[in-house]
Amino acid sequence: MVVLPLLGQLADEYGRKLLLLITISTSMFPFAVLAYNQSRDAVYVYYVLRTISFILSQGSIFCIAVAYAADIIKEENRAAAFSWITGFFSASHVIGNLLARFLPEKYIFVVSIALLIFGSVYMYFFLAETVEPVEKRERDSTFLTNIINFTRKRYESMRYAAVLVFRSPTLKVISLVSFFYELGMSGISSVLLYYLKAVFGFNKNQYSEILSVVGVGAIFSQILVLPLLNPFVGEGVILCLALLASIAYGLLYGLAWASWVPYMSAAFGAIYILVKPATYAVISKGSSSVNQVCKTSSLT
Template identity: 70%
Template structure:
């Protein structure tokens, strides 16, 4: 299995190598950002409500715009190629960290949040969606689950390496090193990545600016409607959308407040954040690169998905009920299993979509997830801040995380209703004329 998977993944080398470096560069800043933002916005305090609220606001704004941007980027990747879209999304992440490398004052932290919000609108989720579509172009259907698990496993491996760097590299050098690695990624991809999609030829070169603008808006509407038709007319894609919506509703809310919760409740710092993230990452590498490719042919994506969702429920409950500083480490261990949610759903979506609609389906469902990511901080930010304060109605600092676990329970119920089958595109062929119209012309 390992040798066969290795051969199947050879065409992905020039995709996965720069992605790995990119994720390392981003991850090495995560544990440091909590201290940097807390120090700038709430000097001398361990709890910073302002940082929690700004993170929640940022996530909400990103979610609002991603609802439109992700499906659009997915369709652009189908029409104009994966490579230019990857170059665009990877490049946007360079600028926010440049601001913090220059200065970590309150003003620069605010500027960082603004630029990072714009960057996340373009890059958060879209890099994964376009990468998965690229993998679907070059890997046969029977091997795609293994390919997707290797991509997400590489994501975990990158997190481990990023946290190792964050753990041992002096804080004053972290942003500089991160920026250098982030610049390297698009340069490498520009030089070595091979395009898998033949771009749609441009038309109407002599049209007026007004006509071109109208046509762009009209085609965008048609493309989004067609992507929605693909999902709505497929019971499999529709149920997967519900699973990912409720999973993202809970998990994105947890991720937006988790490190601030640990810092306030248990006094965790950069080193302890890095230790927890490294522990999860190491286990996730094995589960995604070894366990999932071995188990998937035996039990199928549905069983793996359901098991991963059960683990996410345990993960959230243990964090929310943590009664000692060692409990978060135990809770984090369930991350080794719940990380399988993403590769298993990528495989289900890919099987339920035609070869010409990979980007559209992945992008539209990612847009559905973005709705969840914009809704979750509306509840999680004030709830977390309230229960971390001295005005909490009862002593349970992780109450908001317990509430988030209920969303994963709903996702699990939806996953049980999935009925994997061979995709049939007969229901959407009548809308095929929408494919012919490029998004930009």
């Protein structure tokens, strides 16, 4: 959580493209270890590198991508744009589940690395920078002075992000909503697969089916439904409906009385997935271009 506002400020100072390249590139190394060797020692190395990768990239990639979109898209079109971004994100999950199910195990990590490299190379050559990096003015300073100045600037940037949130009634409310939503959904996601296996004896194929149901529904709702509804009802109404769907999602899983109920509950995933694009649209409307990453990362 501390890293996100820090990376957000760095994105404003050094550019969105550079930070996207750095955060995405860190995701390659853990999978490269498993692609090379799948021994027990390699698995431990994977978890260490994966932890470091998550610290740098988990959440920050999406925040910077949303800020990049806000730089080039008009305010009235941002909700639809954010929905398309999350829709393609869901599409990648569906394709990833299908690949994991049908690809031989020895090729899964190799394909993952190839896709990560392709994404980084594509961004390097075709992604245009939208923020002019800040010029360095402390080249003649000592190493210790640079460390002190860097620490001071990072503290000020994080303090600035916190002040922006707490001074805005809208952002204070949306921060509480985001906190409790992520708290509940992360709890469900952490135990769901174990729960389904223990109670109904689900196997990996049934897990893949449920995840695919959620993913396909999420693609449809984010790419088609939200852009069509938003001009008429606004992102606030969509956010409320999505939160209600998340409550139904959790209740049906918790009260499931037959093996078909989890599939019905998964259908609500097509609606609750709209929480994030609607939240990003609310935040973006109350933010200037400079503060896009700062505010989004503070609430993520």
